[in-house]
Amino acid sequence: QVQLVESGGGLVQAGGSLRLFCAASGRTFSSYAMGWFRQAPGKEREFVAAISWSGRSTYYADSVKGRFTISRDNAKNMVYLQMNNLKPEDTAVYYCTVVGSSRWSQGTQVTVSS
Numbered sequence: 683q684v685q686l687v688e689s690g691g692g693l694v695q696a697g698g699s700l701r702l703f704c705a706a707s708g709r710t711f712s713s714y715a716m717g718w719f720r721q722a723p724g725k726e727r728e729f730v731a732a733i734s735w736s737g738r739s740t741y742y743a744d745s746v747k748g749r750f751t752i753s754r755d756n757a758k759n760m761v762y763l764q765m766n767n768l769k770p771e772d773t774a775v776y777y778c779t780v781v782g783s784s785r786w787s788q789g790t791q792v793t794v795s796s
Contacts, residue, residue, distance in 0.1 A: 684708040684785055686778050691790030694768055698794070702763040704778035704787055712756035715781035718763045720774035720792075731763060732781055746772075768794045 690702040702718070717732035731752040732741045740752050751764040761778055775789040 684711055684714065684780055684783075686780070686785060686787035688776070688778055688787035688790045691776060691792045693793045693795065696769055696794055696796050698768050699764070699766045700768065700792060701765070702776055702778070702790060702792075704761040704763075706759045706761070706780075708759075711759045714783075716752075716754060716761045717779050717781045718752060718761075718776060719779060720772075720776045721789075722771075722774040725774075727777070730776070733761065765792070768792075770794045770796045 685707045687705045688702065690700060692700060694700050713735055715732060715734050718730040719727050720730050721727040729743050730746055731750055733752045733754050737754050742750060749767045754761045772792060773794050774792060776792050777789045778787045779785060
């Protein structure tokens with residue numbers, strides 16, 4: 683089974699950047715599509731971005747398109763979320779997941795101040 687450990691959240695001013703890291707265990711990591719979701723206080727968890735197993739296809743929520751970039755390194759069992767031009771509405775707990783599974787990281791807080 684794949685286990686996911688996330689890091690890289692923090693506090694940043696609007697317009698700033700952060701990079702999230704998701705480390706996966708398990709030899710079958712490269713077989714899975716991976717995704718990032720987020721959950722703001724009082725709101726449902728929402729999709730942010732996803733990447734195919736090969737990394738050749740990526741998908742983004744409209745709210746982050748052009749600002750966030752998802753990538754992966756299958757040799758290192760890592761998934762990344764580069765977040766640029768952050769906005770206060772990006773404030774949330776961010777999670778990485780194996781797409782279509784119930785496997786989630788522990789979550790990391792991203793706070794964007796105005």
